[in-house]
Amino acid sequence: MSSAIKLDELRKSFGPTEIIRGVNLDIKKGERHAIIGPNGAGKSTLFHLISGRYNLSGGHVSLNGEEISNLPPYEIYRKGLSRSFQVTNIFPILSVFENVRCSLMWSEDYKYSFWHLVDRERKLNDRAAEVLEEIGLTSRQHVPAGVLTYAEQRALEIGLAAAGGADVIMLDEPTAGMSHSETDQAIELIRRITVGKTLVMVEHDMGVVFDLADRISVLVYGEIIATDTPENIRNNKAVQEAYLGVEAEHA
Amino acid sequence: MSDIAKVQNAVMSASFLKRFGPWLLLALGLIVLPFFFSSNIAVYTMNLMGIFIIFALSYNMLLGQGGMLSFGHAVYFGLGGFMSVHFMNYIEADIFVVPVVIVPIFGGLIGLLFAVIVGSFSTRRAGTVFAMISLGIGELIASCSLIFVAFFGGEEGISADRTMGPEVMGVDFAQDIEVYYLIAVWAFITIALMYLFSRTPMGRMANAVRDNDERIEFIGYSQRKVRFISFCASGFFAGIAGGLFAINFEIVTEENLNALTSGVVLLMAYIGGVGFFVGPIVGAVVFTLLQTLLSNYTEIWQLYVGVLFVSTVMYAPQGLTGLIAMHIPAFKMKRLRVLAVPYVRAGIPTLLLLAGISGFLETIHHVRSAAVGETTMSLLGIEFDTHTIMPWIIIAVLVVVGGYLTKTQMPQLREAWDEANAPLKSDEGGAS
Amino acid sequence: MFELIFFSLLNGIVTGLLLFMLASGLTLIFSMMGVLNFAHASFYMLGAYVAYTISLYLGFWVGLIVAPLVVGVLGAVVERYGLRHVHRWGHVAELIFTFGLAFLIEEIVQFIWGKDTKAYHEPEILQFPLFTFFGQNFPAYKAFMLLISIGIFIALLLVLTRSRIGLIIQAAITRPNMTAMLGHNVPLVFMGVFGMGCALAGLAGVIAGPALGTFPGMAVVLGSIVFVIVVVGGLGSLGGAFIASLLIGLLQTFAIALDYSVSDILVAFNITTDAESAFRDLWTLSLPQIAPILPYLLLVLILIFRPTGLFGKRES
């Protein structure tokens, strides 16, 4: 299978400190890929580099075989990569419905149109309603997104990332801070919306990771120390020392 | 007709009313207003109001809709005005003859042109940088206008005669009331267009960029381009307002594009409420009334405007419209009546307090600025001698009693407010 | 020519240092609180008016000391009961608040002191020419302004680099959230810095009032220029503000002193112009004429090509 995302010697420094130190990674089309690693390892930074939020200090990123290094985020999105954020990043004053509708606008090909009236566009509104149904926020669609509960905001965050129909979806700790039942629901949701798509996610909950992922990469201090199937990762000595062991001690 | 068809008809006409009702009302209002207010000063005020409504709405495309705080919006208004005045002169000189009714278009186009130029670099960022660029451009153009006399006419500005164009349906716009209807038509069109703009994908994305300009890039939109388009549209409508100003006053000066006018439009939009589409309309109406009516009664009206502005920013950041909108939940629950009595009980002493304060200010102002020996003044038709003790006692009583009573009424008012806005009992039952 | 350059240089420095007195306060306030205080020049104006009133009863020197204190207290009150209240609505609201405040203060000044220019004069012992150079006088009062400005500059430098409070302020500038963690009472520090910035502006007003005139428009005249300085210097950079103040001061005095026009250049290149054309204003454009727009031109250019300003790191 060909690769969806390919990272080649990716580097990022903030001032003198190098946070991402030469990452090579090949994520196959259609796979569910989890990235795990201790706090501060650079997982979010890696996401920011791929999605265009940060400029690269070195290396290359390609999406579906096409180079996307240092493109602005909206260009990368238009090429089919969509993402969510670890720290909830929604449109707080707009209504929940409006949030979702905005995230559909580009993929429904409205671009910067000022000659369509959104309320008249039946297909767009139906799609938005579908997405709302999917993420379970239909009953809350008229309230400003800023007043949603934390779990609801996380659901919306995932919804914004998935709505546009991008074929590569990156989720940064989608279940962070959720209760058990909320996590289960979120995982179900993620499963549903990523059918037939490529999923890259950062996740701390090992249960979730081993359950959901086809392959796992372990990022430690800005370097990937292993990429493999869940079973192999579980049995990997280096990983156990560097990461899982630490987790176990914590627990 | 079958019952179903009847119901369908009813539903359709209800949605028709809901969609077009406000517009019909607006059109009707614009048509009949001059029949109720027909004096010269009233027509003058309404003309100015119409111009300011368009101007303030165009400003809110930036601040309220797009999250861009501009301190130089008068540039586009003023340039539109200058362009229109020049066009009226071309018409008079037979260089380029068009009916005067379409002159504001040219104002709009020059506003658009400058917005394209300025927006191409100023919309890269929102926030402080945008605000500073707008301020710099504003000062730059305003100072330029005193240098380039050929276009801006220096201190005197440029004047023109609006009656020289070909007549449209026998109207030559010699009368202010004729200009009123011209402004009314333009106001209706531009209000509708600006409203519709806010309902387009572009308008929606402008709101999104205001809310969170970073995230918008991850759903496919360039924040810069969204801002740029909003900015251009806003410049266009400001230019139209400037064109109408030129037609109405037949003169445009540096004052129409300087920082003061930029400040006024910010003030109008903010007092009205930038979070609502109608906010700037309310603001423009209130400000124009203050400017034309209040200034007849008091020389220190601008002081009151300043106080009103600062108190709005501090205590009612949603503006006057926001204050009204606050009552919608209570209204929907049919509980406004709960508030009526407390409002009256708190309102009367508040009015006394305000009367006392403004009486104090007015009297002081009179004492200080009146000619020597001139000691009688009149407030609200009451004549009194400022050099006797009585007025001061009355003022003191008003302030103290009004202030004290207001304070004692506040807890009750707050209680009533909480009661009126408490969730419905049935809702609570339904939720559990 | 030499005398022209000499006096322009001297005047430019006087103006520049005066501007820095305003710009330094504005910069400190911005870097600590993230607020560009539109009303900063209004406090400068208040300084002049308060000093004027005091000077009527107690003389210039008392005004010099007391007026800045009064203005500083006023500033602290504004911060405590105005700005801090508005803070919860966000930065844009804060900016609009200070903008409204500038408007309001101008109205209040007109209400209290009237619309005319006040006869606020330098003290008599300073009303003599300090020296005469090529037949041109340099007034002693200007030297006095220079002295005060330099004194303030040095004092500021010492406070910021040597004192404890200065260190806290510096820490707050570079790491806004850190100081709170270190256990300092941040609201109090904010109030203090705001008050001190306003007091500095007030002092500038006190000494500028007699030289530049005490009238209700004096805040507007200087307000935008000071903004230009802090932005050009780089928002939040004191060093940048200092350089930019001198730059703008010199730019303005030299542009006024050197009376060249576009036509002079054209004549030098043997180009003749049509005195009747629509562009006639362009040919006759002279340096003194465009002096007032130079700062704004600089501002816009800087913001386009280097949004962080000359020495700034932050992009707001």
Ligand SMILES: Nc1ncnc2c1ncn2[C@@H]1O[C@H](COP(=O)(O)OP(=O)(O)OP(=O)(O)O)[C@@H](O)[C@H]1O
């Ligand atoms: N903009 C920035 N400037 C400077 N340092 C940064 C920046 N962003 C991240 N860092 C640093 O980079 C390191 C990696 O951060 P990152 O957020 O990528 O970690 P992470 O793996 O996502 O951790 P977590 O599990 O806590 O989310 C951290 O030490 C952080 O302090």
Ligand SMILES: [Mg+2]
């Ligand atoms: Mg992270």
